[in-house]
Amino acid sequence: MAINWFKYSAPTTFYGLAGKLIPFFAWPAAILFVIGLYIGFFVAPTDAVQSEAYRIMFIHVPSSILSMFIYLIMAGYAALGLIFNTRLSSMMAQALAPTGALFAFISLWTGALWGKPMWGAWWVWDARLTSELILLFLYLGFIALQASIEDPRRADRASALLAIVGSVNVPIIYFSVKWWNTLHQGSSIKFSGTTMHIAMQQAMFSILIACWLYVIAMSLARVRSIILEREANTTWVNGLKEVRS
Amino acid sequence: MNWSEFFAMNGYAFYVWGSYGVAVAVFAVEILMVRHRRKQTLRNLRLMRDEMGESA
Numbered sequence: 061m062a063i064n065w066f067k068y069s070a071p072t073t074f075y076g077l078a079g080k081l082i083p084f085f086a087w088p089a090a091i092l093f094v095i096g097l098y099i100g101f102f103v104a105p106t107d108a109v110q111s112e113a114y115r116i117m118f119i120h121v122p123s124s125i126l127s128m129f130i131y132l133i134m135a136g137y138a139a140l141g142l143i144f145n146t147r148l149s150s151m152m153a154q155a156l157a158p159t160g161a162l163f164a165f166i167s168l169w170t171g172a173l174w175g176k177p178m179w180g181a182w183w184v185w186d187a188r189l190t191s192e193l194i195l196l197f198l199y200l201g202f203i204a205l206q207a208s209i210e211d212p213r214r215a216d217r218a219s220a221l222l223a224i225v226g227s228v229n230v231p232i233i234y235f236s237v238k239w240w241n242t243l244h245q246g247s248s249i250k251f252s253g254t255t256m257h258i259a260m261q262q263a264m265f266s267i268l269i270a271c272w273l274y275v276i277a278m279s280l281a282r283v284r285s286i287i288l289e290r291e292a293n294t295t296w297v298n299g300l301k302e303v304r305s
Numbered sequence: 306m307n308w309s310e311f312f313a314m315n316g317y318a319f320y321v322w323g324s325y326g327v328a329v330a331v332f333a334v335e336i337l338m339v340r341h342r343r344k345q346t347l348r349n350l351r352l353m354r355d356e357m358g359e360s361a
Binding site for chain 1: 311314315316317319320321323324325327328331332335336339340342343346347349350351353354357
């Protein structure tokens with residue numbers, strides 16, 4: 061296979077590639093999301109303990125998982141940009157941050173709406189919830205730091221450090237339900253498997269994969285704008301047909 | 306099961322639809338923001354290029 065992968069690590073070529081790839085992620089994301097919702101609401105049975113309220117799980121668990129994964133990937137890209145001085149990796153980190161923040165927000169929001177009927181409280185200062193809130197603040201801090209420094213390369217380096225240091229929070233979120241005695245229930249999906257009803261699993265995994273594809277589509281779309289902003293006034297940008305018209 | 310029963314979610318309607326409603330709204334807003342940013346970026350690039358062209 062004679063694919064020159066390094067070719068696509070250049071913003072110039074990645075810009076075009078990203079544009080072509082977006083629909084291949086966006087459409088399956090939309091379709092899988094609808095399928096997941098259908099299974100989650102019409103196929104999955106009512107829960108014996110939590111009645112219909114448990115259906116919040118199908119959006120709460122995927123968005124929580126993704127808020128953590130996106131952070132690690134963002135920190136990974138930021139670290140690559142810091143170590144190898146590759147511009148595109150830093151741009152990808154910047155493109156992922158807003159989506160990650162939104163998933164952290166959805167996780168907290170749906171968690172509050174699930175916690176109220178089940179625990180009787182919208183919010184408790186428990187290890188799982190607090191570490192997830194810190195994750196949201198880390199995303200917002202990353203975005204704010206990036207925006208506050210004029211020189212993009214300096215902004216990349218400063219925010220990369222924040223992202224790398226902040227990544228210690230992710231295992232804390234994941235293991236918080238084991239390490240501390242928390243109100244939050246244990247993991248729904250464990251490495252050792254799950255005891256969930258098959259339709260519940262199907263609904264949750266469909267929405268999880270849909271959200272994954274959505275994240276990829278959104279970050280590709282966003283990184284295209286970031287590339288154009290940072291490469292403004294270069295010949296290749298001014299030569300693009302969408303700029304020329 | 307009829308539709309009104311379905312929407313009632315056995316008394317958990319507010320919590321269930323409040324979760325999904327906000328999640329879907331967040332996705333919609335994000336998609337609009339990304340589109341807006343692209344339009345704005347392209348507009349700025351054209352402006353910059355035109356200014357450069359005039360001064361040259």
